[in-house]
Every structure is written in structure tokens, then in C-alpha cells.
Amino acid sequence: MTGAIVAETFVAMPFLVLTVESAFRTADQRYEDAARTLGASRFTVFRRVTLPAIRPALIAGTVLCWARALGEFGATIVVAGSIPGATRTLSVAIYSYAETGRDDQAAALLLVSIAIAFAALFAANRLVERRAA
Secondary structure (H helix, E strand, O other): OHHHHHHHHHHHHHHHHHHHHHHHHHOOHHHHHHHHHOOOOHHHHHHHHHHHHHHHHHHHHHHHHHHHHHHOOHHHHHHHOOOOOOOOOHHHHHHHHHHOOOHHHHHHHHHHHHHHHHHHHHHHHHHHHHHHO
């Protein structure tokens, strides 16, 4: 199980890092400078000014990272293997069911994964819209 988590994290983390890095680069420094001028500590500036400014990018990056990890197939097979009940991920289970001729179970899992993906995108979109308003 730990191997699967490490593999998924290694493959998917660049989506989060690149999205958040872009937000940090484009964030307006004037708000942070104003907070420091008013006596806020570095941690307070980060928590009260920087994080709210980059929250939409943080949410988007998390959703992208999660979606990539959910669909990852190669890293799971190579690093963690495919041990039923131990390292099986959704994508590996769909592949296993389709390979063994259990197309109905593969289709059911595929529909579940599509529903989860749409629910995550919808929830992320609502969070970003709520924060923007």
C-alpha cells in the first residue's frame, strides 16, 4: 500500500507544484508588503494574505494532482505491483476486470470513476467561484 501511495504521489505531484508555483509568481507582493508594514509576522502574512490569494490555484492543483493519481496506471504496476486487496487502484481494477472478460464490472467501475471525477471538478469549481465572489 505504501508503494502505491509513493508511486502515485511521485507521478502526480508536479501538477500541484506547477499550479501553485505559478500562483506564487503572479501574486501581488504589495498586499504582503502592506501586512508586514503593519507589523504582521511572516507566518501571519502567509496564513492571512498569501494563502487566501493563492487558494484557487491550490484547489485547482489539488484536483489536477488527485485526478492524475486516480488515473495513474503505469507507476502503480511498476513500483507497487498489482496485488489484489493490497495495491490495487481503481485504474488497475478496471484493467483487470476488462482483461479477464468481466466487462460489466469494468464498466461499473468506469462509471464510478467518471462520477467521482465530475463530482470533484464540480466541487472545486464551486469552491473557486465562492472564493472569487
